[in-house]
Amino acid sequence: MVKPRRCRFIGRSKNNLQSSNIVRIESDEIEALRLYALEGLHQHQSSDRMGVSRATFGRILKSCMRKVALAIVESARIEIVDVPWVVKLNNQEETVMEKIIAIPVLENSGDPALCEHFGRTQYFAIVKGDPKDDNIEFVSNSHDGTCMDVAGPLKSKGVEVLLVKGIGRKAKVACDQIGIEVYQATGNTLSESIKAYYGGSTGTDVACGHDH
Numbered sequence: 782m783v784k785p786r787r788c789r790f791i792g793r794s795k796n797n798l799q800s801s802n803i804v805r806i807e808s809d810e811i812e813a814l815r816l817y818a819l820e821g822l823h824q825h826q827s828s829d830r831m832g833v834s835r836a837t838f839g840r841i842l843k844s845c846m847r848k849v850a851l852a853i854v855e856s857a858r859i860e861i862v863d864v865p866w867v868v869k870l871n872n873q874e875e876t877v878m879e880k881i882i883a884i885p886v887l888e889n890s891g892d893p894a895l896c897e898h899f900g901r902t903q904y905f906a907i908v909k910g911d912p913k914d915d916n917i918e919f920v921s922n923s924h925d926g927t928c929m930d931v932a933g934p935l936k937s938k939g940v941e942v943l944l945v946k947g948i949g950r951k952a953k954v955a956c957d958q959i960g961i962e963v964y965q966a967t968g969n970t971l972s973e974s975i976k977a978y979y980g981g982s983t984g985t986d987v988a989c990g991h992d993h
Contacts, residue, residue: 802857807864810845882908883940889919899948929955
């Protein structure tokens with residue numbers, strides 16, 4: 782038996798008459814809404830597509846959602862406005878912006894397994910784009926010094942994202958301070974974790990409570 786719907790209370794009467802008001806939505810706001818609502822991308826993927834930070838993308842998306850809601854509630858006409866800071870792209874399929882990603886791994890060749898701990902890893906694989914041989918650089922971890930001594934060399938290599946199975950609180954803070962985004966690695970190998978990242982299968986709750 783189908784459960785009957787409960788009554789909903791709303792604060793506005795139905796109005797089918799279009800008002801003379803115009804809500805102007807900028808073209809980058811429409812793109813943010815399209816990526817997030819229609820393509821179903823996570824915010825870090827959507828911000829990569831648009832070439833902006835996650836914080837900026839969040840502000841653009843929030844502004845667009847507010848304007849769309851206002852247009853619906855007020856029965857206003859929507860006008861899309863081009864803005865000078867937007868670059869139009871002919872082929873959206875080729876516009877994914879590849880980030881430089883670091884991942885703790887057990888070996889320095891092939892498609893190595895992931896190391897369970899950030900600070901204890903023997904090597905970091907630094908990858909830009911697909912994990913092909915010419916896109917991967919393996920660097921050794923000296924294990925000496927502070928958490929910043931481990932994270933700092935990664936930043937000097939241009940690393941923007943760190944995928945890890947586990948990372949201590951101090952190391953996470955060190956990465957945050959120098960602008961490296963930290964995500965939970967998914968998968969057991971380097972290629973699996975990269976594929977999962979670009980597919981949106983990552984988490985942000987990675988600190989394990991130890992100082993490693």
